[in-house]
Each structure stands twice: as structure tokens, then as C-alpha cells.
Amino acid sequence: MKKAKKFSTYKNNNIILSPLPSEVFIFLASGMHQEWQNKAREEVQNLNDLKIASKRVKVGNIDIPGGTRAWLHCIMIQSYGENLLMRFAEPRKHSCSYIPFGVGPNYCVGQTSHDLTTIFFPCVPDVCTWSNGDDALVTSTCLHQIAFLFFDLLFKFNLERLRRYSRFSVVEAPVGIMLCHAVCGVSRKQAVRLIWTPWLIRRHFEKQGISGPPYRPISGNTKEFLRMYAEARSKPMTLCHDIIPRVAPFYHRWSAMYGKTFLYWHGCTPRLVTSDPELHKEVLMSVGGSFERVDANPLTKIFFGQGITILKGHQWALHRKIADQAFKMERVKSWIPDIIDSTTRMLNKWGNGVEEFEIEVSRDVQNLASDIISRVSFGSNYEQGKEIFKLQEQQYHLVSLASRSVYIPGFRFVPTKKNRERRRLEKLTRESVRVLLEKNKQAHNRSGNLLSLLMSCHTCVNNKEVRLGWDEIIDECKNIYFAGKESSADALNWALLLLGMHLEWQDKARQEVLSVVGSVKPPTAHTLNDLRILNLIIQETHRLYPLGGAFVRQATKGVKVGNIDIPAGTQIYLCMAAMHHDTELWGESANEFNPMRFAEPRKHPCSYIPFGFGPHFCVGEKLAMIEMKIILSMILQRFSFLVSPTYAHGPLFMMGLSPQYGLQLVFRRLSN
Ligand code: HEM
Incomplete structure (x- = not known):
């Protein structure tokens, strides 16, 4: 008592x-x-x-x-x-x-x-x-x-x-x-979520022969994951194309221990990682809606808002329909003069008339890509979009840091230095885009480009007429601007690096350009089609340096993919970069630059998917390919170039695959 x-x-x-x-x-x-x-x-x-x-x-x-x-x-x-x-x-x-x-x-x-x-x-x-x-x-x-x-x-x-x-x-x-x-x-419910469920899931996969690094409550394997990335990015790699140890160090290490398909823990969320092309196909096609995009980290959402790269379901379908219309082939072809104009302006500045010069090209290439996407999508030029561009650069850095860590619920409301900065940049960006749109409203309405399409009425699934709200339009512009600028710039960087390293292919490509396009005239829609070697070089560039790196999807219900039983809620990390470098798919020379491999049929139709696969296939693929061909052929017409001894090789996934230490090339002007 x-x-x-x-x-x-x-x-x-x-x-x-x-x-x-x-x-x-x-x-x-x-x-x-x-x-x-x-x-x-x-x-x-x-x-x-x-x-x-x-x-x-x-x-x-x-x-x-x-x-x-x-x-x-x-x-x-x-x-x-x-x-x-x-x-x-x-x-x-x-x-x-x-x-x-x-x-x-x-x-x-x-x-x-x-x-x-x-x-x-x-x-x-x-x-x-x-x-x-x-x-x-x-x-x-x-x-x-x-x-x-x-x-x-x-x-x-x-x-x-x-x-x-x-x-x-x-x-x-x-x-x-x-x-x-x-x-x-923790409460009982959390104990189940943090300990019991992960234990069950691990056992479920182990029974199917899939193992992985041991689970740690709350943080999962995130600490090791981040440590491996930090280690990889701490120093440059040797100048070769065996990039997986640097760009996907966790895959490199864990696949050697547990096989090409393994399970790791992103916090307490299970992630099934694979480089199997068949699994890529099944998951990305998402038959019966079994897989969907993973919800973006709330901090990432601040950057992308409610745009096509974040949305799901009907909302995504509507935005996708508009974007598909905006980037149709006829429309993309009509932008060729704009692309040529922007490229000419950049090339005219290179070297200031000097015969041989060295430049760090990645910055210029970014500016060019930004100029092009700005012109073709919004009718504005780089100068007008300069403020947005600068703000996005800063935001981009903060977002890429956030997207690699586990998000703690409510953390975005904590007034940390980074969070305050994110908010400030977001506010300024929205305001600048709004001003830009207002300013160019009349011009856009006449041009029929992305902005005017976004502003018009649309018919959605149930035949209802809908009009996007002002905020939605701003978000969509940001999404396209970002997706278009970063990826095109990175793709160009890697193509220039490869041509600067493999001079025999640079010569072949130049010969083709000079014979098909000529030495002075810019390319046309017609001549671009005939640049076969350049096309092979671009394809090999996307294989060796795939900008997306990986696709992440989430199982919406229990589903069987191939032989694997996947419980609802499991995330699937499709490591496209590893698949593109797999010796079983590409032979012993998988890490070598050999554009001729694209003249042969592929082992698996899904073994090469730099622009994605299935419903989320890249909206801007046609624009990206045409843009690359134009810029590369115009550079080849005017200059020969090689990689500078000052270049340090550092492919790094930020939001896409970028050269961490820039790209220093030595150019020599060609006499026509
Ligand atoms: C070489 C350049 C490019 C590469 C390698 C590339 C790659 C990709 C990939 C792999 C995806 C699929 C993502 C997924 O399934 O989760 C994608 C989606 C997308 N890309 Fe690109 N892209 C490039 C250029 C562009 C350009 C120039 C634009 C716009 C002007 C663009 C706009 C988009 C959009 C809006 C999506 C989302 C589509 C959707 O969710 O329905 N991309 N891109």
C-alpha cells in the first residue's frame, strides 16, 4: 500500500x-x-x-x-x-x-x-x-x-x-x-514504424535473396550514404569515364557486396536499388499505376512549386499535355534561328580574335542554355531573365544540399540560416518571374510558345475547360526553365569534354559538319538530320554521362516486378548511370568512348534511357537534341579544341550531372 x-x-x-x-x-x-x-x-x-x-x-x-x-x-x-x-x-x-x-x-x-x-x-x-x-x-x-x-x-x-x-x-x-x-x-506506433516494420521488410527481401547494408533506426543508411558522397567529391578522379565510383559511390560499394539489386534505407524508408534494365522498364512504364513518383522533399518543393516535375495524377496530366504541345517538333524547328543567334553571340565573344586561347566553358555554356530556354519558352532573352537566373543558381545550391538528406518533418519552418535564405530567394524569384511575365504578356500571346499555351484555356480529362492559375503558371515556367537550362548545359559540357579528349572523333565529326553543313553557313533543320556521326557522339555522351543519373519511384501497392515481390511503400531506385556502364550490357569496353556502338542493335531496349522511359519521358528531348547538334556543329566549324592540362575531372550529381571543377578547354581558331 x-x-x-x-x-x-x-x-x-x-x-x-x-x-x-x-x-x-x-x-x-x-x-x-x-x-x-x-x-x-x-x-x-x-x-x-x-x-x-x-x-x-x-x-x-x-x-x-x-x-x-x-x-x-x-x-x-x-x-x-x-x-x-x-x-x-x-x-x-x-x-x-x-x-x-x-x-x-x-x-x-x-x-x-x-x-x-x-x-x-x-x-x-x-x-x-x-x-x-x-x-x-x-x-x-x-x-x-x-x-x-x-x-x-x-x-x-x-x-x-x-x-x-x-x-x-x-x-x-x-x-x-x-x-x-x-x-x-517514442510512442508505440513509432516503435513499430522504426523497428518492427523495417525488420519485417528486411526479412521479406532476404527471403527473396535480396540483402543490403544493415538498417539503423531513424537514420537508416543515410549517414554512410552521405559520407561516401562527401568522400567521393572531396577530390578529382583520373581522366577516364569510369564514373560510377564517384557519381554513385553507394551503388559502387554496396553492389559489390550485395549484388546488382540490393536494399538500403533512406531514413526508415526502404529503397530497392537496381541497375537491371528489365526492372527499369517495368517500373517506369508503371502498368496499372503500381508506381508513382516519390513525393519531393518539402525543401525541394519550395524550389519546384507545383510544376510538371513535381505534380502527380490529373494535375500532372494537364501540365504534361500543355508541355507536349509547346515542345512539338514543328515548334522546336521554328526556334532554330533563335538558337543559332544565341550561339553566334557566345562564339563571337570567345577569344576576342586571338588564335589560341583557354577558357572555362561551363559558365558560358550555362548562360547560353539559359538564354535559349528563356527565348524559346518565354520569348525573353538572357538579359531580361538575368535576375531569375542568378537567383535560381543560389537556390539550386541550397536545394541540392537538401535533396540528399533525410527530411525531418517540420524542419523547413525552423528559421535556420539556410531556411531563411531559401525563403528569401524563393520570394524574390517568384516576384521576378511575375514581373517578366507581365512585361512580355502581349508578345507571348502572339507567339504561341509555352507561356501563351500556359495562359490559354485547356480541356482536361472530364472535358471541363480549365485555366491555370497565376501561381501555377509561374511554377511551370520555373520548372521548364530549370529542366531545360541545367540539362542542356551539362550535356554540352560532357560532349565538349569527350571531343576534347578523343581528337580522332572530333576530326570525324568536323569532317561531317564541313561536308554536310559547310564551313560558314549555320545548320538548318534539313542539314541537322544528316549529321549521323555527330548523332552517334551525342548518344555516347548521354550513355557515359547520363544527366538524370537515377529514377526514384514508389510502389503504391504490393506488386510483383520480375521475380521480386515489392511491398507497398517501398521506393525503387533505378540506377540508370550504373546500367549505362554495365559490362554485361555494353561489353568490356563499357567505360570507353566508342560512338560506333550505337550503330549496332542494343542487347536490351531499355538499357539506354538518358531521357527516361514511359509517361514521364523527357518533354524537351527534341529541343535538347537539336540544340546540341547546332551548338556543337557551330563550334566544330570555327575551332579545334583539346582538354586543358588545368582541367580536373569531377563529374558530380547536383540536380543533374555537372563538372564539379568547371571545364577548361584550349581552343584554336580554324581558318576558313
Ligand atoms: C540533354 C538534355 C536533357 C536530358 C538528358 C533530360 C533528361 C530527362 C529525363 C531522364 C527525364 C525523366 C525524369 C523521370 O522520369 O523522372 C526528363 C523529364 C523532363 N524533362 Fe528533360 N532532359 C533534357 C532536356 C530537357 C529540356 C531542354 C527540357 C525543357 C525545355 C526538359 C524538360 C523536362 C521536363 C519538363 C520533364 C518532366 C516530364 C514529366 O514529368 O512528365 N528536359 N528529362
């Missing part, structure tokens, strides 16, 4: 009961129906009489090992109520009319544990006063909640292990329970 009093003085404690276990309601019910409480007590008093079980004993159905202590001190202070509990002594009319733990294959795995904790509760030491409407109930319920957490955590609903619990003494048990609660600091 001493201890009982002690407990009952813990009034107004602030332990939060969330979620309330079902046992709370058992307390309430027995508090309301005293005679049932008494009956239950009578039954348990037999236990009480035992005090300490001197030997192993069976009480009812419970097997109690020797040494177990059983105490019960209950004070009943509740009025009599209606007795309805006997209904459970009678057979039920329908076997399924009472299914609090569910029924069928998903029947609650925790029922055994629940039943036992309910029965064991009086044995949990010295829980004293028992009423409803009193703080003591809260105290006892909290203790019970903790006990339940303890059971869940330590015994994983396993009856055999549960029995071992009784080896703890009356002092050790509550201390253990309290410690457990203090150390874990």
Missing part, C-alpha cells in the same frame, strides 16, 4: 497518452461495471495469493515461470452499471460480427501480446488506484502504455519471448520499462 500511495501522489503529471491503447477502454468499461471488475479481481486474487511463484505454475492458460511476483491493489470507486459483458459467454450469431483485431490475412499480429498485457497488467508492480475521472487513472494508464511499449519493443509480439519477461524482478521490470521509454522516447 505504501507504494500504492506513492503512485497516487503523481497527480497532474504531463505524460501524453497518444495514441491510447485499447486497454484504456478496458479500464473505463470495468470502472463503469463494478460487478465485472469484482469478478475480474476475484480471478486475479488467486494470482495475488501466489505473491511469488515458488515454482513454475499454470494459472488458467498462462504459464508462469518460478520467481514471478504478482501483486494487486485495486480500489474501486465507480457506480454500478448495466451488465452486458455476458454476451461474450454466448456463441455469436455470426462469426464475423465481432472482429476488433480484423479478420483474414491482415489479422492483427499483436493480439496475443495485447491479450497478455491486459491479463498481466495487475502483475505490473504496484499499480494502485484505479478509477475513471481521476489523475490516478492517467498515472496507471501511462504505466500501462509504457509496459505495452516495452512489450512491443523487446518481445515483438512473440509469446515465447514474452514469457521471458517474467524473469525480471518486480524492481527491474518498471525500471526497465521506464528506461526503455526514456531511451526510445
Whole structure:
């Protein structure tokens, strides 16, 4: 009774009961129906009489090992109520009319544990006063909640292990329970999410022969993942095309240990990583909507807003329809003069008339790509979009940092330095895009480009006319601007690097350009089609340096892909970069630059997908290919070039695959 009093003085404690276990309601019910409480007590008093079980004993159905202590001190202070509990002594009319733990294959795995904790509760030491409407109930319920957490955590609903619990003494048990609660600091639900479910998922995949690095609660494998990236990016690599150890270090290391398909943990989310082309095909085609895009990190969302690269479902379908119209082949061809004009302006600045010169081209190439996307999509030029461009550069850096880490819910609202900066940049960007759109409204309406399409009315799935809101238009412009600028610039950088390294291919490409296009005239839609070698070079560039790197999708339901049973909620990380470098698909020369391989049929139709596959296939592919051909052929017409000795090779995934230390090339002007 001493201890009982002690407990009952813990009034107004602030332990939060969330979620309330079902046992709370058992307390309430027995508090309301005293005679049932008494009956239950009578039954348990037999236990009480035992005090300490001197030997192993069976009480009812419970097997109690020797040494177990059983105490019960209950004070009943509740009025009599209606007795309805006997209904459970009678057979039920329908076997399924009472299914609090569910029924069928998903029947609650925790029922055994629940039943036992309910029965064991009086044995949990010295829980004293028992009423409803009193703080003591809260105290006892909290203790019970903790006990339940303890059971869940330590015994994983396993009856055999549960029995071992009784080896703890009356002092050790509550201390253990309290410690457990203090150390874990999580609710029962979270314990299941953080420990039990990952354990089940690991076992599920292990049974199918898929393993991976061990799971660590909360952070998963993120720490190792980030450490490997930090290590890889800390120094340049040798000048070769074996880029996987640097651009996907986790894949390089873990695939060597666990095979080409393995499981790792992005926080507590399971990620199935693979470089298998068949899996790429099935997942990206997403037959029956079994896979969808992974929700963007909220910090990434600040950058992309509600644009095509983030949206899902009907909203995405509408934006996609508009974007497809905007980037149709005829339209892209009509932009050729704009692309030529922007390129000519850049090339005229190179070298200032000097015969031989070295420049860091990646910055110029970025400016050019930005100029082009700005002109073709929004009718503005680089100067007009300069402010947006600068702001996006800064935002881009912060977003790429955020996208690689596990997002902690609510973190974006914490006023950290980076978060404040993100918000400031976001606000400024939106304002600048809005001003730009207002300014160019009339011109866009006449031009029929992306902006005017975004501003017009559209018919959606149920034949309703819809018009995008102002914010949606701004977000979409940002998405296209970003997707178009970064990827085109990076693709050009890598093509220039490869041509600067492999001079025999540079010569072949130049010969072709000079014979098809000529040495002075810019290319046309017609002549571009005939640049076969240049086309092969561009394809090989995309294979060796795939800008997207990987596709991440999430299983919306349990689904079988190939031989693998994938539970709902699993993320699939399709490592396109590794697939593009796989020796089984591309032969021993997989890491070598050999454009001629694209003159042969491929082993697997899905082994080469630099622009994606399935419904999310790149909207800007035609524009990107034409742009690359024009710029490369115009450079080849005027200059020969090679990689500068000052160049440090550092392919790095930021949002796309960029040269970490820039691209230094030495140019020599060609005499026409
Ligand atoms: C060499 C250049 C480019 C490469 C390698 C590239 C690559 C890709 C890839 C792999 C995807 C699919 C992403 C996924 O399935 O999750 C994609 C989607 C997309 N790309 Fe590109 N892209 C390039 C240029 C462009 C350009 C120039 C534009 C626009 C002007 C553009 C706009 C988009 C958009 C809007 C999407 C999202 C499509 C959707 O979700 O439905 N891309 N791109």
C-alpha cells in the first residue's frame, strides 16, 4: 500500500497518452461495471495469493515461470452499471460480427501480446488506484502504455519471448520499462514504424535473396550514404569515364557486396536499388499505376512549386499535355534561328580574335542554355531573365544540399540560416518571374510558345475547360526553365569534354559538319538530320554521362516486378548511370568512348534511357537534341579544341550531372 500511495501522489503529471491503447477502454468499461471488475479481481486474487511463484505454475492458460511476483491493489470507486459483458459467454450469431483485431490475412499480429498485457497488467508492480475521472487513472494508464511499449519493443509480439519477461524482478521490470521509454522516447506506433516494420521488410527481401547494408533506426543508411558522397567529391578522379565510383559511390560499394539489386534505407524508408534494365522498364512504364513518383522533399518543393516535375495524377496530366504541345517538333524547328543567334553571340565573344586561347566553358555554356530556354519558352532573352537566373543558381545550391538528406518533418519552418535564405530567394524569384511575365504578356500571346499555351484555356480529362492559375503558371515556367537550362548545359559540357579528349572523333565529326553543313553557313533543320556521326557522339555522351543519373519511384501497392515481390511503400531506385556502364550490357569496353556502338542493335531496349522511359519521358528531348547538334556543329566549324592540362575531372550529381571543377578547354581558331 505504501507504494500504492506513492503512485497516487503523481497527480497532474504531463505524460501524453497518444495514441491510447485499447486497454484504456478496458479500464473505463470495468470502472463503469463494478460487478465485472469484482469478478475480474476475484480471478486475479488467486494470482495475488501466489505473491511469488515458488515454482513454475499454470494459472488458467498462462504459464508462469518460478520467481514471478504478482501483486494487486485495486480500489474501486465507480457506480454500478448495466451488465452486458455476458454476451461474450454466448456463441455469436455470426462469426464475423465481432472482429476488433480484423479478420483474414491482415489479422492483427499483436493480439496475443495485447491479450497478455491486459491479463498481466495487475502483475505490473504496484499499480494502485484505479478509477475513471481521476489523475490516478492517467498515472496507471501511462504505466500501462509504457509496459505495452516495452512489450512491443523487446518481445515483438512473440509469446515465447514474452514469457521471458517474467524473469525480471518486480524492481527491474518498471525500471526497465521506464528506461526503455526514456531511451526510445517514442510512442508505440513509432516503435513499430522504426523497428518492427523495417525488420519485417528486411526479412521479406532476404527471403527473396535480396540483402543490403544493415538498417539503423531513424537514420537508416543515410549517414554512410552521405559520407561516401562527401568522400567521393572531396577530390578529382583520373581522366577516364569510369564514373560510377564517384557519381554513385553507394551503388559502387554496396553492389559489390550485395549484388546488382540490393536494399538500403533512406531514413526508415526502404529503397530497392537496381541497375537491371528489365526492372527499369517495368517500373517506369508503371502498368496499372503500381508506381508513382516519390513525393519531393518539402525543401525541394519550395524550389519546384507545383510544376510538371513535381505534380502527380490529373494535375500532372494537364501540365504534361500543355508541355507536349509547346515542345512539338514543328515548334522546336521554328526556334532554330533563335538558337543559332544565341550561339553566334557566345562564339563571337570567345577569344576576342586571338588564335589560341583557354577558357572555362561551363559558365558560358550555362548562360547560353539559359538564354535559349528563356527565348524559346518565354520569348525573353538572357538579359531580361538575368535576375531569375542568378537567383535560381543560389537556390539550386541550397536545394541540392537538401535533396540528399533525410527530411525531418517540420524542419523547413525552423528559421535556420539556410531556411531563411531559401525563403528569401524563393520570394524574390517568384516576384521576378511575375514581373517578366507581365512585361512580355502581349508578345507571348502572339507567339504561341509555352507561356501563351500556359495562359490559354485547356480541356482536361472530364472535358471541363480549365485555366491555370497565376501561381501555377509561374511554377511551370520555373520548372521548364530549370529542366531545360541545367540539362542542356551539362550535356554540352560532357560532349565538349569527350571531343576534347578523343581528337580522332572530333576530326570525324568536323569532317561531317564541313561536308554536310559547310564551313560558314549555320545548320538548318534539313542539314541537322544528316549529321549521323555527330548523332552517334551525342548518344555516347548521354550513355557515359547520363544527366538524370537515377529514377526514384514508389510502389503504391504490393506488386510483383520480375521475380521480386515489392511491398507497398517501398521506393525503387533505378540506377540508370550504373546500367549505362554495365559490362554485361555494353561489353568490356563499357567505360570507353566508342560512338560506333550505337550503330549496332542494343542487347536490351531499355538499357539506354538518358531521357527516361514511359509517361514521364523527357518533354524537351527534341529541343535538347537539336540544340546540341547546332551548338556543337557551330563550334566544330570555327575551332579545334583539346582538354586543358588545368582541367580536373569531377563529374558530380547536383540536380543533374555537372563538372564539379568547371571545364577548361584550349581552343584554336580554324581558318576558313
Ligand atoms: C540533354 C538534355 C536533357 C536530358 C538528358 C533530360 C533528361 C530527362 C529525363 C531522364 C527525364 C525523366 C525524369 C523521370 O522520369 O523522372 C526528363 C523529364 C523532363 N524533362 Fe528533360 N532532359 C533534357 C532536356 C530537357 C529540356 C531542354 C527540357 C525543357 C525545355 C526538359 C524538360 C523536362 C521536363 C519538363 C520533364 C518532366 C516530364 C514529366 O514529368 O512528365 N528536359 N528529362
